[in-house]
Amino acid sequence: MIEVENLCKFYGSVAAIRDVSFHVEKGEILGFLGPNGAGKTTTMRILTGYFPATSGTARVAGFDVFNQLDEVRKRIGYLPENVPLYTDMSVDSYLDFAAQIKGISGRDRKQAVNKVVSDCGLETMRHRLIKKLSKGYRQRVGLAQALVNDPEVLILDEPTVGLDPKQIKEIRSLVKDLSGRRTVILSTHILPEVSMTCNRVVIIHQGRIIAADTLANLTQQNATNTEILATVRGDVDRVENIVRAIPGVRNVARDTEKSNGRSDQGQVLRVGLPTEPDLRGKVARAITDSGAELIDLRSREITLEDVFIRSISAENARESDSAEGMVISESSHVEVPRQ
């Protein structure tokens, strides 16, 4: 549905994105993950035809974003990051305006507006002025505006930014419900958001894509190691040595941060283990056999955060390896904005 090939965008001599390529299949929800300033908005703006890329190609629903812009625009619903709305219009008249501008006429328009109003849960707000709405409802109006022409592709730029936890939850489930058969690209810098809503993730950092895969694959790739957190009360030094002596245990470290510095509450040990074989039982027995009390034993899940940080540090390591060769050719005219 969306094919992006080698997209580059320069702001003057500064590259916002470089060689960005990814594909999104029909019906997929793609999470576009990256820190602020990574190039998420730039990529989305190119896809919506807000401005053209410096080089590379992008196709949406089979239409080229540069040559067949009108066809692309008809098929896209876009919610920009800061949700720009005409604040002095009422919800109803604004949505009617959006529908008309997107070429929906007559009775269809009324139906389309009614549908998005009920889909986005705006019934009670229909006649309110947009400027009187809370941020959560404004986000809904923005979403309704994007959905009003029933587009095949939905592009949402940080749809939950600046909302309170309840609103974030509502918007997330809304996006999930409304996506239906649509293809959705959703950008965010909040990691759990991706795991909650998206099938596939593209991680972008400093204008480059550093990882693109399904969520399961991304977390699995890095899952040769697990870590367990054991809270132990007693002679912690002895326990540490005993656990370290267990064959297969990779490393043991004391987590002073989580231990609160109070010995009667127990100390937290971080024990690095391989996923295969499962050594958790052995570790638990070794601790209790040593005479110390095992208060808590948890395995730490590999989160997207780990994936993200790992991908970034791997990318940085690769970059510094090849830096010597690239300095002359690139740094003279290219500068990637750093966080």
Next chain:
Amino acid sequence: MKAFLAIFKREVKQYFTSPIAYVVLVIFSFLSAWFYAIGFLFQFSEYCEQYPMIQMQMQQNPMMMNQNFPVPNFTDLIIPGYFGTLSIVLIFLVPLLTMRAISEEKRQGTIELLYTYPLSDLQVVLAKYMASMVVFTLMALLVVFYLMIPDFFSKEGGVVAWKPASSAILGFYLFGAACIAIGFIFSALTENQIVSAALTFTLLLFMWVVGWAAQGDNIPEQWKKVAEAVSLTNRSSDLYKGLVHLSDIVFYLCVMVGSLFITMRSLESHRWRA
């Protein structure tokens, strides 16, 4: 076409749900009524009453024949001066009318959605321009209404000669249309309404005062010609007298189309400037 109508309707509504249109219309109706009533009508009717006396004196005293005492004719004595004054009033009011047209969309970020909706920049500019012209048309209609008043109150009627009067109205309309188009350039250039209004006002003011050079003494002939050609207000003086030159009409249309073209280009520029 649908997109054009959508924006046009929204813009007209916007004018009348915000105070801008009302402020402009109230100021204009007050000033235009003031100049019409005090400045011209009262002085004119006084002159009409005195004119038989002047005529008698002229018959007795041939010396007075050399002085200029025109026959009191509403169309000749009132319309050119009145419309000239109205033009100056417009120079002050047009910046208010156009200042937020595009700059507000830029400031609020709503222009981002306009750029990604399936519509062209031409549609955006034309729809917004037409909406401003709706407000201006109301102002022009008010003036037409003023011109109908003398006929309504005079017993014989026929105070206003409508052919030269309609030439003046046409001139006024073209002048206003050109001013609004110029205002649109600055509205598209900045996202700050004040800056937009200030720049529009400066340019319009300049295009008015540059006309003074055309009448000034000690100014080289070629400079006078340039001043005459550039001045936005001097162009309409013949139309206000009832003299329709094609060149004047074309001048205003060129200013209008040219300004809207620049506005469009300026909107487009974000694509290659970003």
